[in-house]
Amino acid sequence: MNILVINCGSSSLKFQLIDMEEKSEQALAQGVVERIGGEALLTLRSGARRIRKTAPVRKQRDALALVLEWLVSPEAGGPVIPSLASIHAVGHRVVHGGEKFRASVRINAKVMTGLEDCIDLAPIHNPANINGIRAVQEILGTEIPQIAVFDTSFHLTMPEPAWMYAIPYSLYRRHKVRRYGFHGTSCRFVAQRYREITGRTEAQTNLILFHLGNGCSVTAIIGGLSVDTSMGMTPLEGLMMGTRSGDIDPAVLELIADKEGMNIHEMEALLNKQSGLLGVSGLTHDMRDLLEEVQDNGDRRAQLAIDMFCYRARKYLGAYLVATGGVDAIVFTGGIGENADVVREQILRGLHRFGIEVDPEKNKETVGSREGRISKDGLSPEVWVIPTNEELMIARDVLQLVSG
CATH class of the missing domain: 3.30.420.40 (ATPase, nucleotide binding domain)
Known part of the structure; x- marks a missing residue:
């Protein structure tokens, strides 16, 4: 299974295409589109292939379209994948899941509503993440599975004394003002790898x-x-x-x-x-x-x-x-x-x-x-x-x- 992983920011789009077939976990390609909103810089890599170029990119959808075009193009030595049908699923880094999302989740209409409800908690990051999801739907179709993976979900196990701020409790109840924490996906990976190394x-x-x-x-x-x-x-x-x-x-x-x-x-x-x-x-x-x-x-x-x-x-x-x-x-x-x-x-x-x-x-x-x-x-x-x-x-x- 080829999985496209997208980290869509307000002015950048990072990606990796990973072959997960039989747990080979091989990165087929990766790169970043920077300076979205103007003359963007594209840095793309697949094996020995290295591409650096500029192109006008107005929004996240345009950045994704350029990445997908490169993945199937013969530029610099042949396509990474034969066609876009070779992408079987897409995973999105979503910065803030609030208290709604305690684990990674398959994206549907209800999940999209929940992501929009969390915009107030991450007004810079979450709208860009949502734009990335919609861009995939527009270009690859609504049938391709998309998964949201949240930076915050790993930390929802914190006890209340650790995550509560010393402000009027009513502000938490009304606006969900509390400590959420980030880098949760990194924490999960490193903790898992630590267990593999040490046998714990x-x-x-x-x-x-x-x-x-x-x-x-x-x-x-x-x-x-x-x-x-x-x-x-x-x-x-x-x-x-x-x-x-x-x-x-x-x-x-x-x-x-x-x-x-x-x-x-x-x-x-x-x-x-x-x-x-x-x-x-x-x-x-x-x-x-x-x-x-x-x-x-x-x-x-x-x-x-x-x-x-x-x-x-x-x-x-x-x-x-x-x-x-x-x-x-x-x-x-x-x-x-x-x-x-x-x-x-x-x-x-x-x-x-x-x-x-x-x-x-x-x-x-x-x-x-x-x-x-x-x-x-x-x-x-x-x-x-x-x-x-x-x-x-x-x-x-x-x-x-x-x-x-």
Whole structure:
């Protein structure tokens, strides 16, 4: 079964085409269309085939049409698949499922209504996700199975004291204002892979999982279930990120708004797109570039941004170790978590009193999306690096729901 996995954003469309036949789980093609709404940049890859080109793309439907056209075209060495009929099902990453969707679900009219009901919780992301679903219906037809896989559903196992905000309870009841958490699909994949590596059962899966990329979160998993996570009603809360501030005193917003003459929407854009590593360093949101800037030029603000990033992650680690009563492993994933050995070492530095100590050689060897344990032998909790694959997790959900 060939499954097309789509992650449709407001200005981008990422995809993977995965062959799930007999659990081969082979990625046939992948890529991204960026800058939707203007002259878009297409980056497409299949085996040795590499395509980078630009084209006018007004909306998500146009982006999907270009991707599908490329999959069946002879461009650069032959088609990836003989025809669009070779796509048997489609899986969609949907950012916010609220409390309505506790698991992945096959899309029908009732589900579409539920997705629209969740738009208020994710006004930037969910409309784009819905547009991606409708684009598939228009181009591939309404008969092709489509599955929605939610970032939030994994975290609906959190107990009420963990997800409730300390605001009037009536606001939760009326508007569902609460902590939902994100990166749930990544958490599920990594936890599943951890069990495969270690031979543990789901009930024995006790982790603190750092997903560190441009977006960052940390999740406490006990007995295979999410019991707390750093992101909140939106992905803005929690750790310092590439362009997001993470935790901040709400009173700061009023002061900045008054002093700078900004409205609430401008403030939200400031915290989501101009803060984090970018805002502190004044240079970039990319951790790789910041590490290089410190190494080559000793830039003070770049170092400050890195130090703040690691310190905040370290604080959450301490909080979750206490809140859970201890775990068996600490796991790093995501672009930074998988590749930045310096960042992992700094987050965990000096924690030998808590049984946490990184082996320097193993830590340096486990980069470039390599999998492995990086803690010293015989210590608990262990420290692991496990690359994530959200697209493959989505494809597995699609296969399960479509094949039964």
